[in-house]
Amino acid sequence: MATITAGTSRPQAAPVLSVRGGIAGTLRSELTKIRSVRSTYWTMLLLVLAGVAWAVADCAGEAAHWAQTAPLDKANFDPTQSSLVGLALIGQLIIVILGAIVITSEYGTGMMRTSLSVMPRRGVLYGAKAAVLAAVMLAISLVTSFASFFIGQYLLRSTHETATLSQPGVLRAVLLTACFVTVSGLLAYGLGAILRSTAGAISAAFALLFLLPQLAKALPNTWNADMVRWLPGGVLVSQITATKAGSAVPHMFSAWGEFAVVGGYAAVLLVVGALLFSRRDA
């Protein structure tokens, strides 16, 4: 049997971590982590496929029925929204899986204790994880958003009602859709840090983004109208992707306003998650 000692060949003198050094190294570490598990790729693939498939179905359907479409509907038709709303709607629900498991899988496997014993500065670990997650989600969301937009416009070409990025609000809608999906993932990350369970975090995210807006529909109309603009999911996806007055949703804040609402939920959950992450026993 080989003799095993740690000192047979000493590694480079132990680096002393300044806080900044700790951040750079931990960012690299988190990138290694997210790149080295299959669930990341599956979730990303699902996001791209679902976003694009929805754009194809929506836009090809509009194009096929264009001849029978009423003039008023034609006037209100928003080709940008038609190509993006699917990504905003379904992408929001898919991305929460990635956002949650990045942190809950470490609790589920017990890896968190190892991670925290090699990087005991909890704020650095929590922040690096969130930053890498955000970058990865934003990258894939942007790819999907632009792909959905261009594929959708290509399929709508027979209607002569296609959008280009230079038209008012269009680039904003494409970018905002990607940012909205990313922020929804960060919201789930915050829930993951709070609940420390994959099933719990994903269920809570679904309840917040999907179930709550459905329940709000049961409210009397006036209440619903007052309430729904404050919810982080549901009809707000139409508002975020709208580029025309006719396709915007009444009683809602502007696209930026609705994005800020989701951002507000995410920020609160991220901060609560951070506080619990640094205070609780691991």
Next chain:
Amino acid sequence: MIEARGLTKRYGSRLAVDDLNFRVAPGVVTGFLGPNGAGKSTTMRMILGLDRPTAGTVTVDGRSHRRAASPMHEVGALLDARAVHGGRSARSHLLALAQTNRIGARRVDEVLGMVGLSDVARKRSKGFSLGMSQRLGVAAALLGDPQVLMFDEPVNGLDPEGILWIRTLMRSLAAEGRVVFVSSHLMAEMENTADHLIVIGKGRLVADCSITEFIARSSGVAVLVETPAPEALARAVTAAGGSVTREPEPGRLRVQGLSEAEVGGVAFAAGVPLHHLAAAKVSLEQAFMELTADSVEYHAALPVA
């Protein structure tokens, strides 16, 4: 050096660790013993800064691990070999840990070689046997070439070859002048590995001494005798200042407080014939059982023969 001062951890109404004071010195293997539920793992988690003490402090080289300038160089720990993401390859797992402390990929490959996992470095750890997982955990602990190493129940579930490997590793790490702190609930394991013992029961310190001292202190050396006249011998021994307990076999007595020669002399003077006379070495297991008898958290109901 690990140093605990007044270390206390309370979970709700349960006191898991109760005012522990100890030091773990470099250069020797220190066994951390106690029955299941005695607070060993909780103590180790507090050393790593994972759990926050309710009271007291525990430091590594004078400071809390949470403030370590170079965490992996200061402490390497193997708490739970299965606590890895099974979908990640062995190499990616170690690389992710190394990067946090700016340790290069070369060192990752080096430790993979040391623990004999080079051939499966790119395999997902999900398929690893417990022995292989244990080696991966050891590799992670060694990455930063740490001065302090902690192993929580490292031989649990390992085959004899794995046990020997861990034991040899711990001894060689201590011989290099490192702090090696190993927990176990099995005394027999420590008898072969540890030089020094810290024993706890129900979260409280029971003993902090060398192995030899531990055995001597808890029972002392006993003398086993066999005689056709146990009553007469017991009287004579008690008169000479020894204490006597009956063994299960008829005619057998266990004498404490007298040496073999003294027992022989007492028997001769009393005219009691002896069929057998020998020193009985008290095993660590026995010593431990006696010492922690009052502090075992969960007693099994013993079947009545």
